[in-house]
Amino acid sequence: MHDVIVVGGGPVGLYTALLLRQAGLDAVVLERRTDRSSHSRAIGIHPPALRALEAGGIADELRERGVLIRDGVARSAGRHVGTISFSTLPGAETYVLAVPQATTEEILERRLEEEFPGTLRRGVSVLSARDAGDHVLASTRGQGGDAVLQARLLVAADGARSSIRDGAGIRAPSRRYPDCYVMGDFKDATDDGDDAVLYLETGGIVESFPLPGGIRRWVVRVGCPVQRPTAEDLTSLIHERTGVDVDPGTNSMLSAFDVQSRLAERFVAGRTILVGDAAHEVSPIGGQGMNLGWLDAVRLVPIITASIRDKQGVAARLAVYEKERRAQAALARRKAHINMALGRPLPAAFMRPRNAILAALIRNDAVHAGVARAFTMQ
Template sequence: MRDVVVVGAGPVGLYTALLLRQAGLDAVVLERRTERSSHSRAIGIHPPALRALEAGGIADELRSRGVRIRDGIARSGGRHVGTVSFAALPGAEQYVLAVPQAVTEEILERRLEEDFPGTLRRGVAVVAAHDSGDRVRTVTRVRGEDAVLETRLVIAADGARSSLRGDAGIRAPARKYPDCYVMGDFEDTTGDGDDAVLYLEDGGIVESFPLPAGIRRWVVRVGCPVERPTAEALTQLIRKRTGVDVDPGTNSMLSAFEVQSRLAERFVAGRTVLVGDAAHEVSPIGGQGMNLGWLDAVRLVPIITASLRDGQDVGARLAAYEKERRAQATLARRKAHINMALGRPLPTPLMRLRNGILGALIRNDTVHAGVARAFTMQ
């Protein structure tokens, strides 16, 4: 019987498993996909999460392969609205690190395989989990064949639509937002270097973030869901709103998404624990989701270790963990709500008035410091 089965090999599941193995526990990660996805949705690693990743020994490689965003610039109608600098942040990480999710997962998977071979098992779907009190019977399926794997604990890192969350009887009602986005990566010809740029336009926000290898990510708010996004349509929209020419022929990633959030009513039920999006789905706008999941893992693994390896009664610690993480997820959801509200269309006179107020607030040192902390999850 295993100590822990982690279900889901995204960034949060992989890091949770790495910490569990480093703590001396017999853990395995089960992932239904046979290959790692090359699609990079999450890119921003915030200072608290980067410090948390130090525990797994991967922070330095992430730094070496990422872009350090030290300033966020707001523009509107071709004019400068304000600049938020992260230079005054506490600690050594005075930046947001931009790393494609595919690179982050590659680093995590390689470290896990090098240090603990065989921990990750791809092509294994978990179709059900039955908590019998002293263990969990996970029903797995490989190439159509079912088997049972017994474990002392299951960690659900299987995403916002977690099936394990349902098996554990945990409710997580969805909240939908009137916000839709199209996102794409293109060759960077803007001259904005390592700065993030937010274009606050009356048709809706356009966000622009640097990535390694001379790539820039563009995220554009649109009025309704886009089923089949194209690079040509996205670059036309960028040009119309911002005046910036982006070459559609250099597109390397394209996606469209609607926004919703979920907050599980419980993060712990019997011998099932939720982490990452399975516990708390927040809007991708603001880049908090993956970071929240890593912070879940860093708080959770010592509690699991104390229970499974050392035989301690950790009921009170688990309750405190759940309370703290739910509070942090609630705060992240509020920040995402504000970020999305700032990006919605406004009539031109109201947009100019709001941008003038924002610019004045950003120039205030106290407000500036608070905005910098908010944007970096501090």
């Protein structure tokens, strides 16, 4: 009988398990993938999430292996629109930390294995989970055959298409957006240093973020899903909209995606609790989903720990968790909606006056500080 089974060994599941083990609980992580993915979609770690990661003792290593983005620069048609400085943010983290997701997962997995060997079990799929009243039964299939594991609680960190969520009967209606993107990582040949750059162009937004090792990520908004993106097509789009030359031969990651969001109607069903994308899927732009998931974990683990040790008041505590985290996820989804709307194509006749308004607003100290907080999930 485990205290907690965590389903899903991504960044949110790994960190949830690390916190649970550090709290003295018997937790196990079940991950169907046999190997860690080398694909890095989420790269931005925002100040609230970085503070949450301090609890697990991994924030310092992430800082050492990442890039500190202290300014976000907006350009349009070759002209400077404005700069958002994160120096106005409260606290010590006056930056967004850019770290490839693969690096983040590697750090989390290594720390978990060093401190609590055997917690992560790869190549194990959860076929079904059943609430048995005072415990949960998880039917699994792995390289060693089928097995049934028992735990007092089950945490679903198995992503936006969570089978655990669906099996628990929790509805999570999806909402699709008319936004599609192509992104890729290339050798950085710009003079932008550690700045993030947003190109507000008539054909749609182009975003550019620094990564460790002299790499820069480019994200381009396109009109329809791209089935087979190529580095040549992406760099051609970048040049067409921004005038920046990017060498397709230096490409190290390429991806295309459309956008949808979903918010589970409940985060708790009996002894099953949702965290991360299983609970709330938001636009991947900005890495908000991963950050929200870590904030879920930091809020949830003390509740689980107290409930298992004193066996009282768990329902009331989880009700508060669900209310607070749903509200935060709904707010993040609204912000993502606004961000995507600002990045959609706009005729030049409307783009120029809109950018002039944005520039004037950015120069206002109060607005500037508010925008900086909004971009960093504060």
